[in-house]
Amino acid sequence: xxxxxxxxxxxxxxxxxxxxxxxxxxxxxxxxxxxxxxxxxxxxxxxxxxxxxxxxxxxxxxxxxxxxxxxxxxxxxxxxxxxxxxxxxxxxxxxxxxxxxxxxxxxxxxxxxxxxxxxxxxxxxxxxxxxxxxxxxxxxxxxxxxxxxxxxxxxxxxxxx
Amino acid sequence: xxxxxxxxxxxxxxxxxxxxxxxxxxxxxxxxxxxxxxxxxxxxxxxxxxxxxxxxxxxxxxxxxxxxxxxxxxxxxxxxxxxxxxxxxxxxxxxxxxxxxxxxxxx
Amino acid sequence: xxxxxxxxxxxxxxxxxxxxxxxxxxxxxxxxxxxxxxxxxxxxxxxxxxxxxxxxxxxxxxxxxxxxxxxxxxxxxxxxxxxxxxxxxxxxxxxxxxxxxxxxxxxxx
Numbered sequence: 001x002x003x004x005x006x007x008x009x010x011x012x013x014x015x016x017x018x019x020x021x022x023x024x025x026x027x028x029x030x031x032x033x034x035x036x037x038x039x040x041x042x043x044x045x046x047x048x049x050x051x052x053x054x055x056x057x058x059x060x061x062x063x064x065x066x067x068x069x070x071x072x073x074x075x076x077x078x079x080x081x082x083x084x085x086x087x088x089x090x091x092x093x094x095x096x097x098x099x100x101x102x103x104x105x106x107x108x109x110x111x112x113x114x115x116x117x118x119x120x121x122x123x124x125x126x127x128x129x130x131x132x133x134x135x136x137x138x139x140x141x142x143x144x145x146x147x148x149x150x151x152x153x154x155x156x157x158x159x160x161x
Numbered sequence: 162x163x164x165x166x167x168x169x170x171x172x173x174x175x176x177x178x179x180x181x182x183x184x185x186x187x188x189x190x191x192x193x194x195x196x197x198x199x200x201x202x203x204x205x206x207x208x209x210x211x212x213x214x215x216x217x218x219x220x221x222x223x224x225x226x227x228x229x230x231x232x233x234x235x236x237x238x239x240x241x242x243x244x245x246x247x248x249x250x251x252x253x254x255x256x257x258x259x260x261x262x263x264x265x266x267x268x
Numbered sequence: 269x270x271x272x273x274x275x276x277x278x279x280x281x282x283x284x285x286x287x288x289x290x291x292x293x294x295x296x297x298x299x300x301x302x303x304x305x306x307x308x309x310x311x312x313x314x315x316x317x318x319x320x321x322x323x324x325x326x327x328x329x330x331x332x333x334x335x336x337x338x339x340x341x342x343x344x345x346x347x348x349x350x351x352x353x354x355x356x357x358x359x360x361x362x363x364x365x366x367x368x369x370x371x372x373x374x375x376x377x
Contacts, residue, residue, distance in 0.1 A: 078206040081198055085186035094195050094258055117240035120201045125247035135194045135257055170269045177276030184280030187287050193295050200303050211273055211310050215317055227325040238336040242302055249343045250295040
């Protein structure tokens with residue numbers, strides 16, 4: 001995907017968002033929309049969001065598969081944490097683990113860190129220099145996070161980004 | 162009430178239960194980092210279920226699109242603010258209770 | 269039909285306020301305020317349906333945005349103890365991690 005195509009996709013997404021949210025087609029609002037879309041495109045290009053490694057809108061079927069798997073993980077660990085909170089003895093065994101993510105790129109690491117945080121019972125508290133410091137609610141969740149193949153799945157979905 | 166209303170009511174009540182459990186957890190947990198786990202409970206399944214119930218009520222419409230946008234936005238921002246909070250607390254010397262397991266391996 | 273969800277959200281907002289008052293650290297309070305904000309977003313979305321006014325959904329989205337930016341700003345403030353610190357950002361080159369910064373484990377005594 002070349003850079004002109006990435007620009008066109010972002011432009012289409014922004015125009016659609018503006019029209020869907022305002023729902024009005026008066027000249028003033030359309031003019032404001034043109035200004036807002038141009039400003040956003042310029043800022044995105046200036047921030048480097050249109051570079052191949054960073055651009056997030058080229059969705060592949062594999063990425064959707066990864067999100068679906070993540071959703072299953074989130075639902076499962078939601079039930080685990082809810083049971084822990086509701087049990088009278090509060091059976092937690094908090095611990096910190098150090099995790100070396102199997103991802104070469106910055107985008108992949110950032111995504112993985114956020115996915116780990118999004119799953120209840122694990123929170124990434126530090127991701128400096130590609131080593132994650134993950135706080136886990138129980139020893140079991142720590143063990144599961146260390147054994148999990150979510151990093152490899154993300155690597156397959158994202159490539160070397 | 163049609164069956165869609167029933168499904169929607171069940172989803173909304175289930176989401177409300179998860180939100181409530183998260184709130185109770187935020188009070189019961191012993192320190193900041195464990196409270197963050199309880200808070201992420203309300204941010205993920207709680208909001209997802211409630212927004213899904215509302216989307217079922219709205220049907221195929223602009224409101225469903227907006228509900229989806231709200232849900233996606235919450236799912237994208239909640240880990241980022243959790244990370245910012247945990248990282249700021251860690252850098253300021255806030256020590257978590259419990260021990261630190263190092264390395265890939267073991268207990 | 270939505271009564272259960274509304275009651276649960278309202279009670280959770282109260283619990284979050286209790287946590288914000290109890291503290292003990294400033295980070296606990298920020299966490300509680302963040303929770304309160306997220307619950308406000310959900311409540312606004314429900315109000316949009318109960319009142320039959322779809323424009324409340326726009327308010328909910330705007331509130332989610334403000335809540336997110338607000339929490340980051342407060343954390344940045346407590347980190348720096350002042351606003352106005354400008355990080356070096358130029359054309360996305362901030363994606364490369366600075367080499368001379370210590371990791372937290374190195375900073376610990």
